[in-house]
Amino acid sequence: MHLADARGVTGYESPAWDGVNSLFADLVDEIRRDPLGSAIMWKKGAAKEPPARIMFAAHLDEIGMIVSKIEDEGFLRIWMMGGVDRRILPSMEVTVHGRRDLHGVIGAIPPHLQDSSKKDKSWKWDELTVDCGMPADRLRELVRVGDVISFDRRAIGLANDRIAGKSMDDRAGIAVMYEAARELQKLSHDCDVFFVATVQEEVGYGGGITSTFGVMPDIGIAIDVGHGNMPGVPEHEALKLGGGPAISFGPHVHPHIFSKLKETAEDRGIPYQVEPGTSPRGTDAYAMQMTRSGVATGLLSVPLRYMHTSVETLSLGDVKKSGQLLAYFASAVDSRFREGLTCF
Amino acid sequence: MKDLVKKLSESFGPSGSEDQIRQIIRSEVEQYADEVRVDSMGSLICRVAPKAAAPGAAAKRIMVDAHMDEIGIVVSYIDDKGFLRFSPVGGLNPHVLLGQRVVFGNGVVGVFGTEKLDDIKDLKFDKMFIDIGARDRAEAQAKVRVGDAAVMLASFADMGCRVSGKAMDDRIACAVVIEAMRRSRPKLHEVYYVFAVQEELGLRGARTAAYGINPDVGIAVDVTLWGDTPEHAPFNVSLGGGAAIKAKDSSLIAHPAVKNLMIDTAEKNGIPYQLEVLERGGTDAGAIALTREGVPSGTISIPCRYVHTPAEMVDMGDVDACVRLLAAMVEELASPAGGGIL
Structure with a gap:
């Protein structure tokens, strides 16, 4: 929950970094940040010969907004950082990260005053503003165009080990890596494992592209969130909350990685679901797969409801099981498996 | 400057x-x-x-x-009457092209024309052509080839503290x-x-x-x-x-x-x-x-x-x-x- 509450709007992830650093510091051998800001956390393997290199990637950034103009009446005009659904914005409380953090609210024209033809339509970006309660001159001293805005929403616990909060996409993935790193302390592993908290995934997986170039992995597994079951989403398009990690397959996934993840889950008695990928794009798996001469990729999805809202809901059990699966996977990868990746 | x-x-x-x-x-x-x-x-x-x-x-x-x-255009086809069909190079709006002229790398100049349109909103690149003043395909091909690119022909204007072109x-x-x-x-x-x-x-x-x-x-x-x-x-x-x-x-x-x-x-x-x-x-x-x-x-x-x-x-x-x-x-x-x- 602490991970989800940290602020790390895409491109401005540094505030979220401290928490990650302190979680992983004792679990890995070396931590560095690449020039774009992704954190690369290296746990060395036991192999004597050059070890296989596995990269786990979850993105650190979250969607948010940016100040695009300060109006003379004291309102901030805003634009999205990542895919923000503007229908959810009215009545949102936000933090404006100016010279100091300011509270703000996103209001809306009351229905009494609204043109009746617009009542059933979604707001446009130029109809949404942030109100910090300040006159323009004071506001301009504290806020500049280009300052970022994050959602003010603390994670809460629901029944049945479910939690809801902002930016579970993809702090859940960071939590999965943390569980995997903890589990890996108890296991032996030949391969080098790189836990990578990537930046700028929400604006085109920039951090996934650059960190993979630097890590040069043999195997890359992205951990992201997948759409959970809820009314209105057909069963065949949804993952079951509490049903365990979803192992993805499709053109964005190497078939041997898919099989090995499934096999590992079955051997260890970890419940899992399978998720067909209809497009290779959309996660860091795409970025990893297409780097340098190509990387054998996998994708693990944590089932999550209400994606890109501030009440993204998931099951903590799924997070824990996903972490265990990754740790057992890393422990089972040896040089023979790596060599087999180019045997089709 | x-x-x-x-x-x-x-x-x-x-x-x-x-x-x-x-x-x-x-x-x-x-x-x-x-x-x-x-x-x-x-x-x-x-x-x-x-x-x-x-x-x-x-x-x-x-x-x-x-x-x-x-930005510019590239010639995609030359018809038997010597008119050029074209595609945009970069982000071009067809409405911007009306009444404009283009120039090719070898100095050949063309003007934009449009097919008959019921509504100007129907204007798309495939309803447009370039006329380089050629009387037939052979004359056009002697000046321009398919794949040749052209840019807008527009002279620089000095407006004082602002300039346009x-x-x-x-x-x-x-x-x-x-x-x-x-x-x-x-x-x-x-x-x-x-x-x-x-x-x-x-x-x-x-x-x-x-x-x-x-x-x-x-x-x-x-x-x-x-x-x-x-x-x-x-x-x-x-x-x-x-x-x-x-x-x-x-x-x-x-x-x-x-x-x-x-x-x-x-x-x-x-x-x-x-x-x-x-x-x-x-x-x-x-x-x-x-x-x-x-x-x-x-x-x-x-x-x-x-x-x-x-x-x-x-x-x-x-x-x-x-x-x-x-x-x-x-x-x-x-x-x-x-x-x-x-």
């Missing part, structure tokens, strides 16, 4: 056919560079060595980029970079001034140039839009408001350290500036930032009205502010403190 802007604006260089504009820029910059090369995509790369080598460590590399290509996107930035090269000599570190190809087709030239240079920091110079004409959508950039420092566009989130250094440098030197969040559009900095292991990158933008028309307009005061900001940024980055970035 206006003479240079006029020369660059009126030159020929649609994306993918940059030979003529590259020659012109090369002759302007050769005297200021220690080494000039062209990469296999066609981008012109000028290396300027530092006055003194960086003590101890190897020199870092600063990449400054402006793209030299411009075609291809201000991004020749005005080429002029800014050339002028900044004249004014600054790095103390430490190498500066690579890149005049990139094919930006209008997806930041293609900058991508390979950056891979080849492997820079430690990147600055693109490009035009941005405007928000100060009647009933315009809200946008925090005005003509005459100074150099625009980009925070975000659809290709890039400016690296916070680079953006902040630009702001601090502008304030320190009394250079007028404005901050820019552009909803749609990208610059070469987006490609540079994702090169290899990542490159902290930002963009200095020149406010420009009527972008992607033959009548793009800029303010020479803004242009001067951009030159001063770029030159000051190079000096900050090439100082021992490295602007806090290098």
Whole structure:
């Protein structure tokens, strides 16, 4: 929950970094940040010969907004950082990260005053503003165009080990890596494992592209969130909350990685679901797969409801099981498996 | 400066056919560079060595980029009556083409015509053709071949403190970079001034140039839009408001350290500036930032009205502010403190 509450709007992830650093510091051998800001956390393997290199990637950034103009009446005009659904914005409380953090609210024209033809339509970006309660001159001293805005929403616990909060996409993935790193302390592993908290995934997986170039992995597994079951989403398009990690397959996934993840889950008695990928794009798996001469990729999805809202809901059990699966996977990868990746 | 802007604006260089504009820029910059090369995509790369080598460590590399290509059209078919069908090169609006003329690399001029339309809203590129005055296919083929590209034919207009012409996107930035090269000599570190190809087709030239240079920091110079004409959508950039420092566009989130250094440098030197969040559009900095292991990158933008028309307009005061900001940024980055970035 602490991970989800940290602020790390895409491109401005540094505030979220401290928490990650302190979680992983004792679990890995070396931590560095690449020039774009992704954190690369290296746990060395036991192999004597050059070890296989596995990269786990979850993105650190979250969607948010940016100040695009300060109006003379004291309102901030805003634009999205990542895919923000503007229908959810009215009545949102936000933090404006100016010279100091300011509270703000996103209001809306009351229905009494609204043109009746617009009542059933979604707001446009130029109809949404942030109100910090300040006159323009004071506001301009504290806020500049280009300052970022994050959602003010603390994670809460629901029944049945479910939690809801902002930016579970993809702090859940960071939590999965943390569980995997903890589990890996108890296991032996030949391969080098790189836990990578990537930046700028929400604006085109920039951090996934650059960190993979630097890590040069043999195997890359992205951990992201997948759409959970809820009314209105057909069963065949949804993952079951509490049903365990979803192992993805499709053109964005190497078939041997898919099989090995499934096999590992079955051997260890970890419940899992399978998720067909209809497009290779959309996660860091795409970025990893297409780097340098190509990387054998996998994708693990944590089932999550209400994606890109501030009440993204998931099951903590799924997070824990996903972490265990990754740790057992890393422990089972040896040089023979790596060599087999180019045997089709 | 206006003479240079006029020369660059009126030159020929649609994306993918940059030979003529590259020659012109090369002759302007050769005297200021220690080494000039062209990469296999066609981008012109000028290396300027530092006055003194960086003590101890190897020199870092600063990449400054402006793209030299411009939007245009490419001939896709020549019919038996000698009319040319065409496709756009870069982001072109068919409505902008009505009543306009184009010129090919060999000087052949054409005018746009349209098929019969029930409604002007139906205007699409495939309802249009180019008439080069040929009486039949053979005469047309003697002048133009399928695959030849053309640019808008528009003369430069000096309006006093503002100027207008075609291809201000991004020749005005080429002029800014050339002028900044004249004014600054790095103390430490190498500066690579890149005049990139094919930006209008997806930041293609900058991508390979950056891979080849492997820079430690990147600055693109490009035009941005405007928000100060009647009933315009809200946008925090005005003509005459100074150099625009980009925070975000659809290709890039400016690296916070680079953006902040630009702001601090502008304030320190009394250079007028404005901050820019552009909803749609990208610059070469987006490609540079994702090169290899990542490159902290930002963009200095020149406010420009009527972008992607033959009548793009800029303010020479803004242009001067951009030159001063770029030159000051190079000096900050090439100082021992490295602007806090290098």
